[in-house]
Amino acid sequence: MLTITLDENIPHAAEAFDTLGQTRLVAGRVMHNADLQETDILVVRSVTKVNAQLLAGTPVRFVATATAGFDHIDLDYLRGQGIGFARAPGCNAVSAAEYVLTALSHWALLRDKPLQGRSIGIIGHGNVGSRVRQLCEAQGMCCVVNDPPLQTPGYSDLYSLEAALACDIVTFHVPFTHAGEHPTFRLLDAARIARLRPGTLLLNTARGGVVDESTLLARLQTRADLDVVLDTWENEPAINLEMLQHTLLGTPHIAGYSLDGKIRGTEMVYRACCEFLQVAPRWESPLAPVERRDSLHTYDIRSDDGRLKALLHDKTLDTARYFDQLRKTYPVRREYSGLS
């Protein structure tokens, strides 16, 4: 019988993967090589580094991550070992885009800066970035999109990174990469942070390392002339509380945490696993629409911000443990399309 090890934070994972073999739930942040000595299939989320250290000497032959990002996976190692791989591209893109629109709406009301006619630099125009663009265009905003890997002769409406960074609002939706033609490690570096116009609203829901956080913090501490919304941080879960203090909104990496997005991720990796094993899927997502509530109650981003900022007031809290606890116990949030 197949043995399948699953991150305990993948919703409905046991229920789905029980149809394929014997399942075991493990805390993703502390998964070790010893946990996988009898594992054939490993299903993780973004908090588990999947590399030689984790997998060497184990029988694992298929790895899946129920997430869009895959910077935690050593793909070269998997390829070299002939280990199959799947991920869940776009599973939570609607959720992340709705998070961005909600943050923009909050900023617009707070600063009395209507969104209509305002410019937004969207860096990365994949599953999330393209949905952010749709939502922003529907608000009458002017979208300046930057995505060099997409820059082909057929793509005429892309702009330089510098043009995107000169907008009223700047939002990052790139994968976290260190190599290749267009690496994103510290894409927003010290020189670019210095050039951001006073009053800019900056959002990062991609990965912490895309922004040089200590330089950003230094600018906020000396000039305080930017508004910053951070969902992704350097050194998660042990985030820098000084940085948190200087955010307009700070959230614990939950932009993609709609129930819809998470269960879509489960479904995508379950189906990929069935395909790898060449068996027919026998589990389906249990998601049904929920009754409509008014829009403020649909997603109140301020409560996510408030919960994380308890770290600033309650010195008894352990930052890393609390950050992960907020993620693990995240309240049910539905995508707008999940409402009837």
Ligand SMILES: NC(=O)c1ccc[n+]([C@@H]2O[C@H](COP(=O)([O-])OP(=O)(O)OC[C@H]3O[C@@H](n4cnc5c(N)ncnc54)[C@H](O)[C@@H]3O)[C@@H](O)[C@H]2O)c1
């Ligand atoms: N905070 C969250 O909860 C959350 C949710 C979903 C995704 N994410 C993160 O956001 C990232 C983007 O998600 P996605 O689903 O849109 O991924 P995606 O792969 O669909 O799109 C990424 C886009 O970025 C572009 N890109 C790559 N390098 C670039 C560069 N140097 N400059 C500009 N553009 C570049 C790619 O060409 C692609 O179009 C993910 O990799 C993940 O790390 C976070």
Ligand SMILES: O=C(O)[C@H](O)[C@H](O)COP(=O)(O)O
């Ligand atoms: O890459 C992604 O899909 C998102 O960042 C995702 O929401 C991360 O969630 P985690 O895997 O850390 O639970």
